[in-house]
Amino acid sequence: xxxxxxxxxxxxxxxxxxxxxxxxxxxxxxxxxxxxxxxxxxxxxxxxxxxxxxxxxxxxxxxxxxxxxxxxxxxxxxxxxxxxxxxxxxxxxxxxxxxxxxxxxxxxxxxxxxxxxxxxxxxxxxxxxxxxxxxxxxxxxxxxxxxxxxxxxxxxxxxx
Numbered sequence: 001x002x003x004x005x006x007x008x009x010x011x012x013x014x015x016x017x018x019x020x021x022x023x024x025x026x027x028x029x030x031x032x033x034x035x036x037x038x039x040x041x042x043x044x045x046x047x048x049x050x051x052x053x054x055x056x057x058x059x060x061x062x063x064x065x066x067x068x069x070x071x072x073x074x075x076x077x078x079x080x081x082x083x084x085x086x087x088x089x090x091x092x093x094x095x096x097x098x099x100x101x102x103x104x105x106x107x108x109x110x111x112x113x114x115x116x117x118x119x120x121x122x123x124x125x126x127x128x129x130x131x132x133x134x135x136x137x138x139x140x141x142x143x144x145x146x147x148x149x150x151x152x153x154x155x156x157x158x159x160x
Contacts, residue, residue: 069132
């Protein structure tokens with residue numbers, strides 16, 4: 001949707017907000033749900049006789065949801081979704097970055113937390129991130145909250 005006219009974008013290379021409708025939840029379907037993500041149409045040419053419009057690069061509201069390595073490579077936070085028990089002894093966790101290649105984990109420990117937990121978390125995160133990152137632990141009693149009362153999963157201070 002063109003943000004100025006609120007009408008569908010029909011031209012190539014014009015940035016518009018992605019709007020969707022989902023009917024999975026019959027009790028309350030999301031009609032014309034504005035995602036706060038943006039993209040434009042581009043023309044993909046597959047060969048001399050066939051082309052079709054597709055979405056260009058998506059500029060998402062989660063643009064700041066990346067960790068940046070020493071070499072300026074980006075790693076999405078979704079790569080750190082661990083489907084294991086490594087965070088079992090943590091009450092709250094927040095990634096914080098203000099320096100290329102250095103990640104600070106702000107951790108609110110549960111009563112069962114131990115140095116073994118820190119070692120395990122560090123090893124598993126480093127396995128995912130690789131040698132471009134250094135992980136530091138910062139133990140806190142609480143995390144700062146946004147105006148809506150939520151803690152951000154990543155506080156990204158780098159201008160990316």
